[in-house]
Each structure stands twice: as structure tokens, then as C-alpha cells.
Amino acid sequence: MASYSVRCLFRWESRPNQKAKNLYEERITLWQATSINQAIELAEQEADEYASDDMEFLGYSQGFALFEPVTANAIEVFSLLRESDLEPEQYIDAFFDTGTEHEGQYEKS
Known part of the structure; x- marks a missing residue:
């Protein structure tokens, strides 16, 4: 299987010492998959699990x-x-x- 990295974006709930309105997390994970689309699907499933009560997955992903x-x-x-x-x-x-950006479009299956 080929290997891919996938970047997903999250928004955290505000924290007491936060200076700006929002707190975002950019997170990159590694995946073995048959295609970049499958890697993104796997990463998005994991992103939904990673998101907790005090954060949300924004549904934005990029793969490499x-x-x-x-x-x-x-x-x-x-x-x-x-x-x-x-x-x-x-x-x-x-x-x-x-x-x-020089990138293609992700096709959800």
C-alpha cells in the first residue's frame, strides 16, 4: 500500500487566556491506503473520533x-x-x- 499524510483542521472552544476569538488546530497524520481519497476518508473518520466535547472537526482536509x-x-x-x-x-x-494552491479535488466515495 502507498503512504500518505493528511492535514485536518479543528476549532477548539475558547480558553480563559486566549487573546483572539477562536483557537484552531492544524493536525497532520500518516496513513497507509490504496489511494489518496481513501487516506483522506480514513483521516476524516479518525478526526471525528479525535474531536471531543471542547472541539470540532471543521471537515477540511488535505492529503499528500x-x-x-x-x-x-x-x-x-x-x-x-x-x-x-x-x-x-x-x-x-x-x-x-x-x-x-496547486492541488486536486478530493472525491468522496
Whole structure:
């Protein structure tokens, strides 16, 4: 099977020391799958499970076909929390979907 990384976005509930309105998490996990679409589907299923009472999965994912294989699934390799006053759609447009990306469209099965 091929290996992929998938980035998913989440919004956390506000925290007491937070300076901006929203707290977002960008999280990248690794997957073995037969296609990039399957990797994204697996990552989104895991993202729904990862989301808890104090956060929500925003339903936004991006995948990348790795050049070297990995031997495990659902391994978190990167996470970044960022505060922003932007609402989810504007946040995604500002940081992840600016219109200048070179990417294909994910086809849900």
C-alpha cells in the first residue's frame, strides 16, 4: 500500500487566556491506503473520533502522497494551535485555500 499524510483542521472552544476569538488546530497524520481519497476518508473518520466535547472537526482536509512508505496508521506527526478572530470559512480561505494552491479535488466515495 502507498503512504500518505493528511492535514485536518479543528476549532477548539475558547480558553480563559486566549487573546483572539477562536483557537484552531492544524493536525497532520500518516496513513497507509490504496489511494489518496481513501487516506483522506480514513483521516476524516479518525478526526471525528479525535474531536471531543471542547472541539470540532471543521471537515477540511488535505492529503499528500509520501515518497517513502510508512508502516503505521493514524500517527500524529505535526500539530499547531493558532488563535484567530476569523470565523472557520474565512480562516480556511486565509491560510489553506487562498486560490493559489496547486492541488486536486478530493472525491468522496
